[in-house]
Amino acid sequence: MRSFTDRVSDIDISGIRKMFEAAGTDSINLGLGEPDFPTPAHICDAAVDAIRRGHTGYTPGAGIPELRDALSEKFLHDNNIAVTPDEIIVTAGASEALHIVLQALVEPGDDVLIPDPGFVSYSALSRIAGGRAIGVPLVDLVMDPDVVAEQITRNTKVLILNSPSNPCGSVQSRKDIRALAELAEDYDFTIISDEVYEFLIYEGEHVSPAEFTDNVITVNAASKTYSMTGWRLGYLAARPEYIEQFHKVHQYVQACAGSVAQFAALAAITGPQDCVYEMREHFRTRRDVLLNGLREMGVECATPMGAFYLFPRVGDSDRIAAELAERGVIAVPGASFGANSAEHIRFSYATGDSDIVRALERMHDVFL
Numbered sequence: 001m002r003s004f005t006d007r008v009s010d011i012d013i014s015g016i017r018k019m020f021e022a023a024g025t026d027s028i029n030l031g032l033g034e035p036d037f038p039t040p041a042h043i044c045d046a047a048v049d050a051i052r053r054g055h056t057g058y059t060p061g062a063g064i065p066e067l068r069d070a071l072s073e074k075f076l077h078d079n080n081i082a083v084t085p086d087e088i089i090v091t092a093g094a095s096e097a098l099h100i101v102l103q104a105l106v107e108p109g110d111d112v113l114i115p116d117p118g119f120v121s122y123s124a125l126s127r128i129a130g131g132r133a134i135g136v137p138l139v140d141l142v143m144d145p146d147v148v149a150e151q152i153t154r155n156t157k158v159l160i161l162n163s164p165s166n167p168c169g170s171v172q173s174r175k176d177i178r179a180l181a182e183l184a185e186d187y188d189f190t191i192i193s194d195e196v197y198e199f200l201i202y203e204g205e206h207v208s209p210a211e212f213t214d215n216v217i218t219v220n221a222a223s224k225t226y227s228m229t230g231w232r233l234g235y236l237a238a239r240p241e242y243i244e245q246f247h248k249v250h251q252y253v254q255a256c257a258g259s260v261a262q263f264a265a266l267a268a269i270t271g272p273q274d275c276v277y278e279m280r281e282h283f284r285t286r287r288d289v290l291l292n293g294l295r296e297m298g299v300e301c302a303t304p305m306g307a308f309y310l311f312p313r314v315g316d317s318d319r320i321a322a323e324l325a326e327r328g329v330i331a332v333p334g335a336s337f338g339a340n341s342a343e344h345i346r347f348s349y350a351t352g353d354s355d356i357v358r359a360l361e362r363m364h365d366v367f368l
């Protein structure tokens with residue numbers, strides 16, 4: 001019998017997979033966390049152009065200089081943070097950024113505080129890094145600095161923040177982000193701020209904790225903003241002492257992000273931004289249709305301020321997800337997102353308008 005490390009074999013990926021396996025061919029998939037829009041044409045053109053110009057080899061490990069320059073400007077313009085191009089590493093999606101950061105920061109026995117409910121990768125990647133993932137129960141679907149403070153021990157190494165949030169669609173207030181940044185300073189831990197949904201925000205403002213402290217790694221990606229999930233293009237920003245260590249992991253696991261994707265991302269970040277706002281407004285309309293439809297069926301659901309998920313409380317979400325799957329609607333039961341989430345279910349509205357309407361019709365049998 002072959003043996004595998006506990007830190008890998010203990011990880012359960014069955015929650016979401018079960019739902020997809022239960023899906024019939026006619027199912028409507030509200031389970032996916034990726035925009036359904038094609039990548040905007042000017043971005044695709046830049047990629048084709050990069051291939052034609054022969055940009056098909058390795059790039060500098062940290063990313064092409066033009067892209068890091070553009071990202072440095074983006075951070076100042078969009079996030080109000082001063083980051084030099086040398087303080088940026090371009091990665092294969094936000095996923096790689098999360099992985100290399102946790103590998104560099106977490107020792108066995110270290111605690112990583114993660115939002116519960118939270119994005120599935122946080123717990124898995126913390127454990128793969130040898131750490132313990134400690135779920136911080138969210139209060140009204142956001143991270144409350146007082147609750148975080150109660151969980152801090154001498155083992156606390158990292159706090160992962162994700163605003164706007166997957167799966168909750170919630171957005172952290174400036175006041176709370178500042179308070180969490182102060183905790184990071186006072187107790188000397190590092191915040192990983194996962195900002196991949198920063199432009200998918202319908203109410204409220206997006207605030208980066210790096211405005212308030214240097215103890216932050218800002219993680220972001222082209223994936224959700226520009227509908228570029230398959231291009232695998234993300235990036236991180238941090239102070240030089242961090243970057244020096246992250247480079248080593250990045251170099252040996254990835255060498256560099258894809259060359260063509262980097263040129264595509266350059267066009268995305270420096271080009272017209274109308275596509276971003278158009279996609280966001282589509283998502284807003286869909287959010288309202290799904291939200292109103294659910295509420296009309298008596299389903300209790302907070303209005304999400306960002307991302308493209310609804311996270312209503314439905315009771316036994318495993319049972320509800322199974323009943324929905326039988327009627328051809330795929331959603332993800334809350335338990336996939338942490339111990340505090342079992343009563344919720346995640347619906348993604350990153351799917352076609354007519355599919356949302358049809359899905360609501362199919363839900364009648366389950367919720368009414």
Ligand SMILES: Cc1ncc(COP(=O)(O)O)c(C=O)c1O
Pocket residue numbers: 033092093094095096119162165166194196220221222223229233234
């Ligand atoms: C909160 C969050 N962070 C990171 C990612 C991964 O992003 P990427 O596709 O850029 O690796 C996702 C994808 O669903 C996500 O929801």
